[in-house]
Amino acid sequence: MDDFQLLMKLHIEDERQGPGGLAETRRAIEFAGLTTSHSLKIADIGCGTGASTLVLAQELDAKVTAIDLFSEFLEVLNTKAQKAGLKNILTKAISMDSLPFAQEELDVIWSEGAIYNIGFKNGVNLWKPYLKQGGVLAVSEITWLTNHRPKDIDDYWSAAYPEIATASEKIRILEESGFKLLGYFPLPISCWSENYYAPLQSRFSSFLEQQGNSKEALQLIEMEKNEIELYEKFKDYYSYGFYIAAKI
Numbered sequence: 283m284d285d286f287q288l289l290m291k292l293h294i295e296d297e298r299q300g301p302g303g304l305a306e307t308r309r310a311i312e313f314a315g316l317t318t319s320h321s322l323k324i325a326d327i328g329c330g331t332g333a334s335t336l337v338l339a340q341e342l343d344a345k346v347t348a349i350d351l352f353s354e355f356l357e358v359l360n361t362k363a364q365k366a367g368l369k370n371i372l373t374k375a376i377s378m379d380s381l382p383f384a385q386e387e388l389d390v391i392w393s394e395g396a397i398y399n400i401g402f403k404n405g406v407n408l409w410k411p412y413l414k415q416g417g418v419l420a421v422s423e424i425t426w427l428t429n430h431r432p433k434d435i436d437d438y439w440s441a442a443y444p445e446i447a448t449a450s451e452k453i454r455i456l457e458e459s460g461f462k463l464l465g466y467f468p469l470p471i472s473c474w475s476e477n478y479y480a481p482l483q484s485r486f487s488s489f490l491e492q493q494g495n496s497k498e499a500l501q502l503i504e505m506e507k508n509e510i511e512l513y514e515k516f517k518d519y520y521s522y523g524f525y526i527a528a529k530i
C-alpha cells in the first residue's frame with residue numbers, strides 16, 4: 283500500500299479530514315451572503331467525506347458537485363447523502379487541477395483545508411475562470427496568526443508548506459487575483475482539538491493493529507503525533523483562516 287492509500291485509510295472513518303466545524307461552515311455561508319433565495323451551482327473541492335458538502339447541500343438551494351482525488355472518500359459521502367435523503371450532490375473523483383466545469387459556470391467554489399494541495403495562489407487563479415462574475419470563493423487555508431513566531435514552528439511549516447503566510451498576505455493575493463474580500467475569520471481551537479485531532483487520536487491503536495504494526499503505519503502515526511504535539515505547543519501562532527471573497 284502506498285503512502286497516500288495509508289493516509290486515506292487512517293482518515294476515512296472520521297467526520298472530517300482536516301480542521302473545521304459545522305458552525306464555521308455556516309459562518310462562512312453567512313459571510314458569503316448565500317441564502318435559499320437563489321438556486322446555486324456549487325463545487326466543493328477536496329471535499330473528503332463531505333463534512334462541508336452536506337451542510338451546503340442541506341442548507342442551500344443548491345446543486346453541489348463534490349470533488350476529491352479519493353473515490354473511497356466519495357463513496358462514504360454518497361452513503362451519507364443517501365441516508366440524509368439528499369439528491370443534490372454529485373461526486374466526482376478527479377484532481378482539483380483539472381476541473382470539469384465550463385467558464386463562469388459556478389456560483390460558488392467551496393474548499394475547506396484542501397487548496398494547499400495545488401498551492402493557494404495557483405488554486406485561486408486556476409479556479410477563478412469557473413466562477414461567474416460576483417461568484418463566491420470560500421476557502422480555508424493554513425495561516426500564521428502572528429507576524430513573528432518561535433523558530434521551531436516557523437521552520438516546520440516553512441518546510442512543510444512554504445506558502446504559509448499571514449491573513450493580510452493571503453488577502454492581498456486574493457485582491458491581486460481579482461477578488462473582493464467578503465470576510466475572514468481564523469478557525470477556533472475547537473476545530474482542531476475537538477473536531478479533528480481527538481477523533482483521529484482515538485483510533486491510532488486500532489489503526490496500527492489493523493495494519494499489522496507495519497513500518498509505514500508506525501511512521502505515519504509518529505508523523506501525526508508530531509503534528510498534534512506541535513499544534514498543542516504552538517497553537518497561538520497558526521490556524522486555518524477562512525477566506526470568503528467575490529469575483530469582481
Ligand SMILES: C[S@@+](CC[C@H](N)C(=O)[O-])C[C@H]1O[C@@H](n2cnc3c(N)ncnc32)[C@H](O)[C@@H]1O
Binds near residue numbers: 302350
Ligand atoms: C485536509 S483534507 C480536507 C477534506 C475536507 N474538505 C474536510 O475539511 O474534511 C484535504 C482533501 O483534499 C483531497 N485532495 C488531495 N489532493 C487532491 C487533488 N489533487 N485533487 C482533489 N482532491 C485532493 C484529499 O483526498 C483530502 O480529502
